Amino acid sequence: MKKITLLLLLALAPFGLADVSGRFDAGTRYEEPAAHAPANVSRMFSKSIDAAGSIDLPATGNSGMIIWTIAEKPVATRLRTPTGAQLLPSDRGSIERGLRRFRERDDEVLHLMQTAPARYQLDVDAAATVVVAEPESLVTLSTWAAPLSRQPGQPVTLHAELRDGDEPLSGAKVVAHIGREKVTLADRGNGVYELTLSDLSIATAGALHIRFDAEGATSEGTRFARTGSAEIVNERGAARLGAISTRVVDDALRVSLDTDVKLAGAYRLDVIVADRNGNAVAWAEGRRDLTIGNTKLELDIPLALIGKVEDLRFDVRLLGLDEIGVAGRVTK
Amino acid sequence: MVAGNQVAGQIYNWMMANAIDDIVIETHSFGGVVIRWIFSNPTYDSRYQPIITRTRWINSIAAPNKGSEAANLAGTLSGSWLTGWMVDLVGQNTDSTKNCSTSSMSYYNTYYLKGTAGRPAMPKTVWNIAGTGLWNDFIHAEDTGLATLSGVVGMPGEDDGMVSQYSAQAVGTVWFTTLANHHHNRRNDYRKIGDSLATDF
Numbered sequence: 001m002k003k004i005t006l007l008l009l010l011a012l013a014p015f016g017l018a019d020v021s022g023r024f025d026a027g028t029r030y031e032e033p034a035a036h037a038p039a040n041v042s043r044m045f046s047k048s049i050d051a052a053g054s055i056d057l058p059a060t061g062n063s064g065m066i067i068w069t070i071a072e073k074p075v076a077t078r079l080r081t082p083t084g085a086q087l088l089p090s091d092r093g094s095i096e097r098g099l100r101r102f103r104e105r106d107d108e109v110l111h112l113m114q115t116a117p118a119r120y121q122l123d124v125d126a127a128a129t130v131v132v133a134e135p136e137s138l139v140t141l142s143t144w145a146a147p148l149s150r151q152p153g154q155p156v157t158l159h160a161e162l163r164d165g166d167e168p169l170s171g172a173k174v175v176a177h178i179g180r181e182k183v184t185l186a187d188r189g190n191g192v193y194e195l196t197l198s199d200l201s202i203a204t205a206g207a208l209h210i211r212f213d214a215e216g217a218t219s220e221g222t223r224f225a226r227t228g229s230a231e232i233v234n235e236r237g238a239a240r241l242g243a244i245s246t247r248v249v250d251d252a253l254r255v256s257l258d259t260d261v262k263l264a265g266a267y268r269l270d271v272i273v274a275d276r277n278g279n280a281v282a283w284a285e286g287r288r289d290l291t292i293g294n295t296k297l298e299l300d301i302p303l304a305l306i307g308k309v310e311d312l313r314f315d316v317r318l319l320g321l322d323e324i325g326v327a328g329r330v331t332k
Numbered sequence: 333m334v335a336g337n338q339v340a341g342q343i344y345n346w347m348m349a350n351a352i353d354d355i356v357i358e359t360h361s362f363g364g365v366v367i368r369w370i371f372s373n374p375t376y377d378s379r380y381q382p383i384i385t386r387t388r389w390i391n392s393i394a395a396p397n398k399g400s401e402a403a404n405l406a407g408t409l410s411g412s413w414l415t416g417w418m419v420d421l422v423g424q425n426t427d428s429t430k431n432c433s434t435s436s437m438s439y440y441n442t443y444y445l446k447g448t449a450g451r452p453a454m455p456k457t458v459w460n461i462a463g464t465g466l467w468n469d470f471i472h473a474e475d476t477g478l479a480t481l482s483g484v485v486g487m488p489g490e491d492d493g494m495v496s497q498y499s500a501q502a503v504g505t506v507w508f509t510t511l512a513n514h515h516h517n518r519r520n521d522y523r524k525i526g527d528s529l530a531t532d533f
Contacts, residue, residue, distance in 0.1 A: 017375050022452055031450030037438035040404055043486045066483045070409070102476055109480050129409065133484040148439055207436055209407040229408045231435030268373065268444075283452045287375040319443055321376055324333065326443055 019286030023305045030274035030313070033329070036146035037231065039161070043140055044133035045213070045225040052125045058223040060164075061117030063136035067110040071128040079110055082118035089125075117222040132225075138165040141226035143212045149326045152237040156200055158210060160185055160193040160228065164218045168192070172216025178208065185212075205236040205325060236320070238263040238327035239290075241297075244314050246332075252300035253309055257316060257330065259297050261290045266321040271299050273306055274313045282306045287321065335362075336369040337377060344379040347386060355383075357390045358529050361495065361514065362432060364395025364460075365445075368503065371454050372446040389457040390504070391529055394495045394514055397448065397502035398441070399434030401485040402494050407433055437499075447503035458504025461525060463492025465511030478513050 043063075047055050059065055069077055076089035079099075087093055087110065093100040098113040112120075115134070122130060142161045147154060158176045162169035168191025175184050176195065179202040185193035193214075202208060212228040242258035255271045266289050273282045282305040288297060297318070306312065318327040347355065359367050367390055374381040396403070407430065430436060447454040478493025490497040494514035510525050520526035 017378055020374050020381075022455075025453050029450060033442045034438065037435035038398075040401070040434060041486065041488070044484055046408060064483075066480060068480065068484060102480075109476075131405075131409070131484055133486065135483040135486060148435065148442070207430060207433075207439075209433075211408050227408060229404050229433075231407070231433055231439075233436075233439050266376075268376065270443075280450065285375060317443060321333070321373075324444070 017287050019284060019299060021282065021284035021301050021305060023282050024280040028280040030272065030278050030280040030315070032315075034148060036144040036148050036159075039142040039144045039159075040229050041140050041142050042226050042228040043135060043137045044131060045227040046129060046131045047225075048127075048129040049124060050127050052127075053123070055122045055124065055130055057120040057122055057130075057132050058225050059115035059118060059120055060134055060137045060139045060218065060222055060224050061115055062138065063115060063134040065110075065112040065115045065120070066133045066135065067112070067122060068131040068133075069108045069110075069122070069124065069128050070131065071124075071126055073126065075108065075128050076125045077108060077110070078123040080121040080123070082116050082120065117220070119223065137224075139163070139169070139218065139224045139226065141212065141214050141228045143210075143228035143230045145210050145230040145232045148232055149235055150200075150232050151235045151326075151328075152203075153199060156197045156232060158183070158185060158195045158197070158212070158230070160212050160214060162191045162193070162214060162216065162226070167219060169216055169218060172214050174212060174214040177211040177213070178202070200234070202234065205234050205323070208232050208234050233325065235325050235327070236263060236323065238265075238320060238323075238325060239267075239318055241316065241318060241328035241330045244316055244330055244332040246309070246312075246314065248303070248309060249300065251304070252302050253306060254298055254300050255284075255314060255316065256296060256298045258294060259290075259318065259328070260294050261292050263327075264291045265289070265323070267327060268319040268321055269297055269299050270315075270317040270319060271301060272315040272317075273301060274315070276311045276313065281312070288318075333369070333376075335366045336373075339363075339366050340370050340377060340379045340383060343383050347383070353386045355387045357387055358393070359390065359395060360393045361395060364390075364392040364397065364503075365432070365437070365440075367392070368395075368397070368445050368447060368454065371456065372444060374455070384455050387456050389459060390454075391459050391461065391507065392500075392504060393461045393525065394463045394492055394500050395460065395503070396432045396437060396495045396499050398496075398499040399437035400432050400495050400499065401434060401487045402481050403430070403432040403436075404434055405481075405485045406430070434499075441502075449502075454503065459507035460501050460504045461507050462490070462497040462500035462509045463495065463512055463514055464490040464497055464509050465492065465513050478515060 079087040102109040174193040185195045214226045240260040284301045314332045317329045441448045446452045487496045492514040
């Protein structure tokens with residue numbers, strides 16, 4: 001009796017994991033995976049000091065300024081303004097002075113309601129990281145990195161763009177921190193800074209955060225600083241996908257491809273079908289538990305979902321389920 | 333995935349033990365992303381499809397469907413002393429916070445999750461609720477923190493201090509917006525959206 005129960009359980013398991021498919025909503029356009037995530041737009045910068053000292057805070061003016069001090073323990077800060085006025089550590093400021101100090105637990109936030117385009121200075125009595133934002137400033141740093149899904153060996157492009165409203169800001173210094181590496185982006189003109197790394201020293205799979213730091217001056221000579229960020233996903237190189245072939249089998253279109261699996265595990269096989277006009281038509285997906293080596297992957301899409309089988313485009317993806325990551329993608 | 337399995341396990345065990353076959357799911361913040369993972373991956377785990385089948389619809393409050401600029405900041409500050417009250421709000425650069433960066437969510441939306449533009453639709457209707465207020469209650473330190481975060485990270489458009497409106501509304505149909513910030517739309521103690529949720533069945 002126990003054996004029979006066990007067999008029933010085993011037999012039932014695949015029913016819960018059957019492939020699924022569906023039709024796209026009418027009017028949905030097929031979208032290729034974006035080369036990179038949307039640009040992150042920054043009006044802030046971050047600086048750290050290892051011991052007590054002063055930090056320069058360049059302000060672009062025409063904005064308020066938020067100064068957030070993060071430290072291992074409560075710190076005392078003194079803000080010096082371009083006019084020589086000071087906000088002493090014990091001074092909470094006031095709305096009338098346009099300068100206020102908020103303290104909550106170990107954090108401290110200073111809020112300047114309006115800055116002049118000049119250098120402010122923050123004296124800190126211990127090691128700290130200071131995050132400074134100019135929420136209404138027109139000076140922005142937009143950053144992205146590509147490709148968003150990076151297979152081993154693929155080059156990485158780091159992109160930054162500095163603008164003062166509609167005006168591009170050239171002549172700035174833009175560095176990127178990627179893992180332990182620090183690299184300087186080349187000024188391409190028109191406010192664009194870029195660098196392509198032929199390979200990465202970081203082999204670790206997963207999301208890779210990139211920090212950008214920019215310093216420069218506007219056309220009026222006002223100094224500014226900005227910190228931005230971007231991310232890519234370092235893929236594991238888990239599989240190599242071969243060419244897609246299709247054929248009608250009974251009442252379905254069977255999509256097949258040979259695959260060289262490098263890393264065993266659970267994967268999701270995705271097929272997206274679009275027409276020649278770029279309309280997304282149908283999709284199908286199913287879990288596949290794969291072992292290392294060559295294997296043929298197949299997924300059926302009911303003909304009822306796609307209508308005619310001519311003039312179709314196919315986008316096939318193999319996605320990791322044990323570990324998040326794109327194992328491979330091919331199109332036809 | 334880990335969070336998805338935990339949530340799916342709780343829902344599945346509860347619905348099976350109590351013979352529940354008609355469910356409205358209410359989510360807040362990252363919970364909305366976790367539910368999208370379950371509903372986007374019915375072949376991943378045998379518990380997922382039965383949950384999908386028995387769900388009538390999902391009410392998603394302030395989900396970072398396209399990520400949160402606050403989570404981006406957590407990544408930028410990694411390596412700093414990640415302590416303190418505002419960092420607590422950001423999420424200490426935990427796995428869930430990292431997964432909610434705008435780049436990470438762009439990746440998940442492109443490859444794994446359903447419901448955003450150009451992707452297969454979610455198998456059940458999602459009604460979204462976005463927060464658009466910051467200063468709900470001046471005596472709450474969290475309100476000061478969220479308003480500061482909103483300014484520091486420069487969230488585009490309206491936001492609730494943690495999630496921008498565009499991100500919360502990137503999946504599903506707009507049900508309504510609330511002036512409750514991210515702290516209060518979770519606690520249901522300001523402009524109580526829980527009253528709407530409790531009668532939505």
